Amino acid sequence: MKLTPELQKASDKMKPGGIAREGFFGHDERDLPTLLDDHHAACRRLGVSWEAIAKEMRRVGRAGDEGFGAPVIVDDKWEVIVDENRGKIPCPWPHPGVYQKTVYTVKNLRSGKSVRYSELSIHMIYAHGFFQGAGSSFYNDPAVLVDVFEIQPEE
Amino acid sequence: MIEINPFVILFAAIFTNNILLSNYLGMCSFLAVSREVKASWGLGFAVIFVMTVTTAINWLVYFYILVPTGMEHFWYIIFIVVIAAFVQLVEIVIEKISPILYVNLGIFLPLITVNCAILGASLFMIIRGYDFLQSIAYGFGAGVGWALAIVAMAGIRQRISRSPVPAPLEGAGIALIIAGLMSLAFMGFSGMIQVQ
Amino acid sequence: MIEVLVSMGVVGVIGAVLAVALELADRYIANYGEATIDINDGAKELTVEGGGNLLGALVAEGIFVPSACGGRGSCGYCKCRITEGGGPFLPTEQSWITTEEKSNDMRLSCQVKIREDMRIYIPEELFLIKEYQGMVSSIRDLTGDIKEVRIKLVEPAEIEFQTGQYMQLTVPEYGDVDESVYRAYSLSSPEYERNEVEFIIRYVPEGICTTWVHQYLKVGDEVTINGPHGDFYLRDTDAKIIMIAGGSGLAPFKGMLLNMAKQGITRPTNFFFGAVNQDNLYYRDLMAELEEKMPNFKFIPALSGEDNPGWDGETGLITDVVDRLTPDVDNTEAYLCGSPGMIDACIKVLTKKGLTEDKIYYDKFS
Numbered sequence: 257m258k259l260t261p262e263l264q265k266a267s268d269k270m271k272p273g274g275i276a277r278e279g280f281f282g283h284d285e286r287d288l289p290t291l292l293d294d295h296h297a298a299c300r301r302l303g304v305s306w307e308a309i310a311k312e313m314r315r316v317g318r319a320g321d322e323g324f325g326a327p328v329i330v331d332d333k334w335e336v337i338v339d340e341n342r343g344k345i346p347c348p349w350p351h352p353g354v355y356q357k358t359v360y361t362v363k364n365l366r367s368g369k370s371v372r373y374s375e376l377s378i379h380m381i382y383a384h385g386f387f388q389g390a391g392s393s394f395y396n397d398p399a400v401l402v403d404v405f406e407i408q409p410e411e
Numbered sequence: 412m413i414e415i416n417p418f419v420i421l422f423a424a425i426f427t428n429n430i431l432l433s434n435y436l437g438m439c440s441f442l443a444v445s446r447e448v449k450a451s452w453g454l455g456f457a458v459i460f461v462m463t464v465t466t467a468i469n470w471l472v473y474f475y476i477l478v479p480t481g482m483e484h485f486w487y488i489i490f491i492v493v494i495a496a497f498v499q500l501v502e503i504v505i506e507k508i509s510p511i512l513y514v515n516l517g518i519f520l521p522l523i524t525v526n527c528a529i530l531g532a533s534l535f536m537i538i539r540g541y542d543f544l545q546s547i548a549y550g551f552g553a554g555v556g557w558a559l560a561i562v563a564m565a566g567i568r569q570r571i572s573r574s575p576v577p578a579p580l581e582g583a584g585i586a587l588i589i590a591g592l593m594s595l596a597f598m599g600f601s602g603m604i605q606v607q
Numbered sequence: 608m609i610e611v612l613v614s615m616g617v618v619g620v621i622g623a624v625l626a627v628a629l630e631l632a633d634r635y636i637a638n639y640g641e642a643t644i645d646i647n648d649g650a651k652e653l654t655v656e657g658g659g660n661l662l663g664a665l666v667a668e669g670i671f672v673p674s675a676c677g678g679r680g681s682c683g684y685c686k687c688r689i690t691e692g693g694g695p696f697l698p699t700e701q702s703w704i705t706t707e708e709k710s711n712d713m714r715l716s717c718q719v720k721i722r723e724d725m726r727i728y729i730p731e732e733l734f735l736i737k738e739y740q741g742m743v744s745s746i747r748d749l750t751g752d753i754k755e756v757r758i759k760l761v762e763p764a765e766i767e768f769q770t771g772q773y774m775q776l777t778v779p780e781y782g783d784v785d786e787s788v789y790r791a792y793s794l795s796s797p798e799y800e801r802n803e804v805e806f807i808i809r810y811v812p813e814g815i816c817t818t819w820v821h822q823y824l825k826v827g828d829e830v831t832i833n834g835p836h837g838d839f840y841l842r843d844t845d846a847k848i849i850m851i852a853g854g855s856g857l858a859p860f861k862g863m864l865l866n867m868a869k870q871g872i873t874r875p876t877n878f879f880f881g882a883v884n885q886d887n888l889y890y891r892d893l894m895a896e897l898e899e900k901m902p903n904f905k906f907i908p909a910l911s912g913e914d915n916p917g918w919d920g921e922t923g924l925i926t927d928v929v930d931r932l933t934p935d936v937d938n939t940e941a942y943l944c945g946s947p948g949m950i951d952a953c954i955k956v957l958t959k960k961g962l963t964e965d966k967i968y969y970d971k972f973s
Binding site: 272273275321344351358374394 | 675676677679680681682683699702703780782783784785786790791792809811812813814815818853854855881882883911912913924925945946947948949952
C-alpha cells in the first residue's frame, strides 16, 4: 500500500541501521500502516488505550531507577532492572525529540512473565500506538503488556 | 464540441460526476493518504493544481499536435509523458522558489505522478469532446471533487479511529466500505446534470 | 510508411522537448551553484556546492557541529547563528528556536539549505575539533559485555586533549546497516599518551556502534574519530577528590588516575565504583597497582546486587556507600560519570553534606 510522506519517512528510518541496529520491524512482513492498524485494533479489543499502556510502562520502569542497574521491587508486584547507556536517539517519525537510551526489564512477580523495553519504545507506544514488528528487540505484544502490567480495561 | 456551460461542468465534476466517487479513479493514494487529515489537504491541493494544468496542456497537445499529424492513437502515451514531465518540472521549481510551499505541497508530487485520476481527467475531456475552456473547468472541478472526497474520507476515518471496528475489516477493509458508502451518497446526484 | 515516420518524428520531438525542458530546469533552477560561507566574521571561509544543508556542508569540511539525529531536525543540537543567506524560517525549526533566539538569527543548521552566500557564527570550540584516521591496535575483553579498544593514530599522528574528554567514533556502513553514524565515548587513556587513544565500550542491545565494535571490529581495522569534546576534566587545585562511576563510566577516571600517578599528584582521592555483582568489575589489578603507587588513593567498589558469595568489600547502593564513607566535604571536589539517574542521586547526597554545586563536575550519559 502507498504511504503518506510522514509514514514513508518513519518506515525508512525503521529499517536496520536507520536508528536501531536491527530495525523496528523484526522479521514481521507487515508494512507500517498495517502494523499500526493491527496493534490499534488489538488495543481496542483489550479495552485499553495505548496511552494507558505507555503510562504504566513508564511509571513502573522509572520506579526502578533507584537501583542503578540492580533489581528493584516495585509495588510488591514487579521486579525492575534499569540499564542506562550514554546518548540519545531520535524517533523514526519526523518530529522533534530525542530519547535517552535506557532499557527497562520488568518482571511480573506473580506470573513470572517479563518484558523488556526502552525509553524510545515507551514514546512510540504513547505518541504513535506503535508496538514494533514481531522479532524486533523491543517488541512487545499489546496483550502481553496488558497482562504483565495488570492494566484494567477502561470504561 | 458540445454546448454545456463550463460552470455546469465544474459543478458536475465536483458533485454529480465526482472522478473518485463515481469513476473510482485515484484510489491508491486516496486510501493511503486519507489516514491523516493534514496530509489529505496537502495532497488534495496538489491534485487540484496538477489536474487543472495538465488537462489544459494535454488539450493543447492533442488538438495542435496529435490531431494535425493524425496521431490521435498515441494519446495515452503522450498524455502520460506530459503529465510526468510537468510534475517533475513543478517539483524542481517549487523547491527553488519556496521551501515552505515545497514542504507543504511539494512532497506529495511524487505520489501524483502516476495517479490515474490525473490521466483519467485528460482522457475524459477528449472523450466528451470538451473545448479548451470546458476542459479547464472540468480539470479544476475534477481536482476539487477529488480533494473533497479525500478530505471527507480523512475526517471520517479520524472519527472512527477509536471505534470498535470488527477485526477482519481493520484498515483497508473499513476504508473501502466507507468509500462505497460515500459513493452511494453521491450516486443520489447522478443524472441531475448532463455532462456529455 | 509515411505515417510511421511521422509518428516516430512527432513522438521523438515531444520527447526531446520535454527532456530538454527538464534538463534546463535541473541545470539552471535546481542548480544552486557555489556559495561562500563566512564563519565568525572571516575566521574561516568555505566555498561549497549549494543545494545541500548547512550541517552536512560544515561536517564535510571538517567543522563538527554536533548532531544526535543525523540532521533530521529531531535533536536541536546543531543550532548556529546565520545573519545572511539563511533563507526563510522553516516550520521544522520552530520547535527548537525560541522567539528570543529567533530575533538573534539563530537557526537549525540541518534544516537550512545552502542557496546563496552566507554569514554564520558558531562557537569557537568547534574549531578545535579535528578528525583523526587511526588503526585498531588492540581489543581486549574486560567483562562479558565490556571491551577495551585501543586505536593508534595515523593521520594526524598526535592528539592533544584533556584527560576526561570524549571523542566521536564514526561507525561505517556494515552488515545491513547502510548509513554511517557517530557515537560518543569517553577517552580512558591519559593525555600524555598522544599517539594512541583508548576507549571502554559496553555492548548495548540494538546498539549500532556497540554491535559493530563487539561483533565486527578487528585489530588492524581503520577507524575515524573526531574530537576532543566536552569539559569533563580534573581541575588543577589541591582539593581532595571524590570520583564516582558506574559501568563504563570508569573510562575517564582511568585516564585521570594514570595521569595523576605520572605527575606525582598526591591529592587524597576516593574512587567509588558502583556495580551489581562481581562479574561487572574490571581493572581490579590496575586499581591495586595505582593504590600502591599513590598511597593517598583508594579504590572502593560497591556491589548492589544480592548474590555475591565471597565478597568482602562494600555492598549496597553507590549513593549509600558514598554517604557512609565520606565523613566531610571540606576542600573537596567531586567528579561523576555515569547515568543521569545515578549522577542526580549522588549530587543530592553530596549537596546534603554541604558540598556546593560549583565543586561538582559531571559527565552525564546524555
